Amino acid sequence: MEATAYETRDLLLNVGPAHPAMHGIIRILLQLDGETIKGADVEIGYLHRGFEKMCEQGGYNHAIPYTDRLNYVSPLINNVGYCLAIERLMGLTVPERGQYIRVIMSEISRITDHLTCVGASAMELGAFTVFLYMIKAREYLWELIEQVTGARLTISYCRVGGVKADLPEGFETRTRAVLAQVREVLVECDTLLTRNRIFVDRMKGTGTITQQDALGYGITGPFLRSTGANFDVRKQTPYLVYDRLTFEAPLGQHGDNLDRYFCRMEEMEQSMRIVEQCLAQLPGGSIQAEGVAGQAIAAADMVDAAKMGRIAEIAGTHPVTDPTLEGSNKPFHQRINAPEKRAVLPPKEDTYGNIEGLMSHFKLIMFGHGIRPPKGEVYQAVEGANGELGFYVVSDGTDKPYRVRVRPPCLPMMAALPLLLTGDMMADVVPTFGSVNMIGGELDR
């Protein structure tokens, strides 16, 4: 009797875009042999919003709110990168205090990004508790960000030539307290994950990439460092004040999901180290300018007085501004903004109080005026939470950027995803995709 011959065929399986682990915006077409992945095709673009086209439509500062929405888990780093690019094009240097503030905010953002990434991928492997703990820690940090910028996600904090406002009173104390809380959470999560059999078994040896492949694909950030390649923009081409700070860029060995987890966990500690150093070195101290001369005047009263021409009383005063604008008035203005009329708006006391301030305000705000960098091009890279975040800006000498190109750090990783997945099992898609830390906003722009 002849044995029955069974036909075997590969199975084509669509994962996403409407799949919770694909964040709703990625479609992976998997070629499966049983549960083994023989090939994969990745489709992106579901969140394309025309970022680069929109940037060409308005002035230079108009692009800043758009940059918030690139990597929406660490928006401050995008702000910093974009502003640094324009500043380099114009030859501006931000005062030291402004630079330190940018570093502090970038590193806090890096922690929130890693917390989200590790927390979400742990949740996708069943560790829901870790997710909740990490989101709790992220919440502490976001409260901190909210106190500085006035918003949690749509922060728009940086300006060309500086930042929107100085740090609020008591920032240093609160930050130190928050960092202590975050450290506690990280210890808890480390206990829950690092020696957890289920977690380690699913992370170890999956999503492996060699160093050579990672470099060829243009992968950067913790993902590249997990393969042992020592590349960190903050170290290799330091910007802001990173060259004055002591920190390590943790390296992995195997380039697998577990090493990426370790790199991210260690990077959070290093970021906290950077924040603490910055707080200690912060020029001008941790609290706002002390002993401000003159009396406080409410912002609305100042506007009314200026409208009626009673500017004499504005000269010696400083307005009490809304909490979200705190720290942007005259005593703080020079500490955080470059002394550059071509790019930086004058403090409101000057706009309302003297004709020079008013003119300089309108020269920057009026249609057809605004910030005008010289003709040319610049590529500025910063270390985003996912890797090298680059802004390539071309200026034609007018008040609108001619071209703004973002080099999104997670696009090369997504391009390498078929390579990462092939040979692994179906169940490994979730941890591998999680460790890529795909952020739709910057991937699809």
Next chain:
Amino acid sequence: MSEEQAPPPVPLSEQLRARFPEAVIATHQQAGDDTAVVRRESLRAVAQHLRDEPELAFNVLMDLTAVDGLKLGAASRFEVVYHFYSLEQNRRLRLKVPVEEQDPTVDSLADLWPSANWFEREVWDMFGIRFRGHPSLKRLLMYEEFSGHPLRKDYPVNRRQPLIGPGN
């Protein structure tokens, strides 16, 4: 970025010009970014040299994009812009390749740096520049039915396209 570094004796772009006098049309070092403008025909030869020469070792193609020079008054309509990085030398270099409107084609670098694969697809998608020798040059961010190339300067920002999909 914070401090001005002493410039190297001869910028890399100048060395490249000495090595490929025919290929390199122009060089500049604006804002500290070393740039060489390379003839389209010589792109692959120059790129291969950058990657394989042990003293250069540009093993990372960081970014690849294009600029539409329509309103810039440039001699050629497009410029494809490459940003290379060498991990060993910790050095960056920008290559620019002018491309004419009549024949918007450039050689693909996807076999030299795998990162070029998706970047070139994006440039095709956004600018309509073709890459000769690319393994599968299809749109990356826009959908297949989309007509036109949105980052071209003559593509109006407010143009609507018909909705696609079932029910439309």
